Amino acid sequence: MASSTVRSRRPAGHQGLRRGETASGWLFTAPMLILLGLFLVVPVLMALWVSVSDWGGRGSPFSGGVSFVGLKNYAALLLGGGLAEADFGMSLKNNAWYVILVVPSQTALSLFLAVLVNRQILKGRGFFRTAFYFPSVTSSVAITVLFLFLFSTTGAVNAALGWLGINGPNWLNDPSGILHFGVTSGPAALTQGSFLGVSFWDWIGGPSVAMCVYIIMAIFTTSGTFMLLFLAALQNISGEVQEAAMMDGANGWQRFWRVTLPQLRPTLFTVLTLGLIGCWQIFDQIYTGTRGQPAKTTITPAYQSYQSSFLNQEWGQGAAIAFILFVIIMVFTLVQRWVLRERAVSRRRNRPYLEAAERAAARAASPDRAPAASEGAPR
Numbered sequence: 001m002a003s004s005t006v007r008s009r010r011p012a013g014h015q016g017l018r019r020g021e022t023a024s025g026w027l028f029t030a031p032m033l034i035l036l037g038l039f040l041v042v043p044v045l046m047a048l049w050v051s052v053s054d055w056g057g058r059g060s061p062f063s064g065g066v067s068f069v070g071l072k073n074y075a076a077l078l079l080g081g082g083l084a085e086a087d088f089g090m091s092l093k094n095n096a097w098y099v100i101l102v103v104p105s106q107t108a109l110s111l112f113l114a115v116l117v118n119r120q121i122l123k124g125r126g127f128f129r130t131a132f133y134f135p136s137v138t139s140s141v142a143i144t145v146l147f148l149f150l151f152s153t154t155g156a157v158n159a160a161l162g163w164l165g166i167n168g169p170n171w172l173n174d175p176s177g178i179l180h181f182g183v184t185s186g187p188a189a190l191t192q193g194s195f196l197g198v199s200f201w202d203w204i205g206g207p208s209v210a211m212c213v214y215i216i217m218a219i220f221t222t223s224g225t226f227m228l229l230f231l232a233a234l235q236n237i238s239g240e241v242q243e244a245a246m247m248d249g250a251n252g253w254q255r256f257w258r259v260t261l262p263q264l265r266p267t268l269f270t271v272l273t274l275g276l277i278g279c280w281q282i283f284d285q286i287y288t289g290t291r292g293q294p295a296k297t298t299i300t301p302a303y304q305s306y307q308s309s310f311l312n313q314e315w316g317q318g319a320a321i322a323f324i325l326f327v328i329i330m331v332f333t334l335v336q337r338w339v340l341r342e343r344a345v346s347r348r349r350n351r352p353y354l355e356a357a358e359r360a361a362a363r364a365a366s367p368d369r370a371p372a373a374s375e376g377a378p379r
Contacts (some may be wrong), residue, residue, distance in 0.1 A: 102279050
C-alpha cells in the first residue's frame with residue numbers, strides 16, 4: 001500500500017517540476033520577448049495603421065485628427081493610374097530583374113567557390129576562403145562608393161575595356177534596357193499596353209545599364225557569405241558516400257549532381273531564401289549611389305518607400321509599399337519552399353534500380369547454382 005501511495009505521488013511532483021521549468025523558461029526569455037515586442041511588433045502594428053490612415057507625419061498617428069481611409073493608399077499604388085502607380089510599377093520592374101539576375105548568379109558562384117575551396121588538393125585554402133569572404137564584411141556604403149569610381153565614365157572598368165578596343169558605356173547615366181539591344185522603340189502591341197503604369201516594352205527590356213552596376217556589386221559582395229554556408233554543408237557530407245559512388249562507376253559530374261547536390265537541399269533553400277529577401281530589400285546601395293536615377297531605372301520598392309515617406313511626406317503610401325513588399329517576399333518564399341520540397345522517386349527514375357534488383361534476384365535463384373549447392377550439402 002505504501003508503494004502505491006509513492007507511485008500516486010510521483011506524477012504530481014513531476015507535473016510540479018515541469019511547471020517550474022516552464023515558469024523558469026518564460027522568466028529567462030521575458031527580456032528578449034519584451035524587447036521584440038517594443039521594437040518589432042509594436043512598430044509593425046503602427047506601420048500597418050499608418051498604411052490605412054491619412055497620417056501626414058506630424059504628431060501622433062493615433063491622434064484624433066488622423067482618419068481611417070481603408071485601402072486607399074494601396075489602391076493609389078496598384079490601381080490609381082497616376083504617378084504613384086507608375087513609380088511603383090517601375091520600382092517593381094527594376095527590382096524583379098535585379099532578383100532574377102542576382103539570386104541565381106550569386107547562388108551558383110557561391111556553390112562553385114565552396115566546392116573549389118573544399119578540395120583537399122588546393123593549397124592555401126585558408127587564404128582563398130578569407131579573400132572570397134572579405135567583401136561580405138566590408139561596409140555596403142564603402143563598396144558602393146568603390147563601384148561608383150570603378151564604373152564611372154573614366155573609371156577602371158572603361159579603361160580596361162578601352163585596352164580591348166571596346167568603347168565602354170556611361171554606366172551610371174544610361175537608362176536603356178540591356179535587352180532592348182539599342183532599339184529605342186518597340187512594336188505598338190508592347191508600347192501601348194501597360195501593367196502598373198509601365199509598358200510591356202519596358203517590362204521585357206531587362207535592367208538598365210545603370211542597374212547592372214548594382215547587380216554586379218551584389219554578386220561580388222554576397223557570394224562570400226553564401227560560400228561559407230555551402231562549405232559547412234559540404235564538410236558535413238560523409239566521404240563514404242562519395243567513395244560508394246566512385247565504386248559504382250560515377251564520374252565527377254554524376255557524383256556532384258546525383259550525390260552531393262541532393263544532400264545540399266536544406267542549405268540551398270537557406271541560401272535562396274536569404275538571397276531573395278536581401279535582393280527585395282535593397283536600399284542602402286541605391287541611397288548611396290544613384291538614388292533612383294537615371295530616369296528612375298534604379299529605383300526599388302524599398303527606396304520608393306523611403307522617398308514617399310520622408311521626402312514626399314506621403315506616409316500612408318510609404319507604409320503600404322512596405323507591406324506590399326512583405327507580401328511579395330512571403331509569396332516567393334512559399335513558392336520556393338514548394339519547389340525545393342522533398343519528392344518521392346518517380347516510377348520512371350526508379351525502374352532501372354528495380355530491374356537491376358530483379359536481375360540480381362533471378363541470377364541468385366538460377367538453376368545452374370542448384371547443383372553447386374547440392375554438392376556442398378551433406379549426404
